[in-house]
Amino acid sequence: MATFALDHIAISVTDVDASVAFYKKVLKLKEIENTASNSKTRWMRLGDNKQLHLIPRPDFEVITNKAVHFALSTNDLDAFLKHLTELEIEYSDWKGTPNKDYVRKDGVNQFYFQDPNGYWIEINNAV
Known part of the structure; x- marks a missing residue:
């Protein structure tokens, strides 16, 4: 296989x-x-x-929801959150609570934000 x-x-x-x-x-x-x-x-x-x-794709329109995302992991979540704040990029937890992260059942901390085209990106500390 x-x-x-x-x-x-x-x-x-x-x-x-x-x-x-x-x-x-x-x-x-x-x-x-x-x-x-x-x-x-x-x-x-x-x-x-x-x-x-x-x-x-100049005429493309992204229509998606948070369930369609890609996830990246970092060992310094606090530094990245500070970086996003300095860039004035909004982030939220899974439910959409602004400027809030979320700790999953398995202990992994995560949050989401969008790129300029509307794609969702998850950042977590599952490294």
Whole structure:
């Protein structure tokens, strides 16, 4: 039976330059070369050879809810929350309580915020 590992996450974005700037500024992701094609899709390094692909779709509208998200884990949740606050980026717990995090039943602390296109991002300390 085959085994699998996460390779990349791909999302459609209306303004690829604005999305790249957001992910660089907020998550400190580094842009890497798109080795797959000569398209305007831009790639960001997520760490451990994982990638986030930002696919330009100028007329695209994201319609999603918090249940559709991707999660990133950090060992310094407090520092990242301070960073979000300094950038004036709103975050919430699962229920949508502004500027509140949540401790799951398994003890993992988490919160959510959205990127410029409306995609939900969970940050947790499950490292």
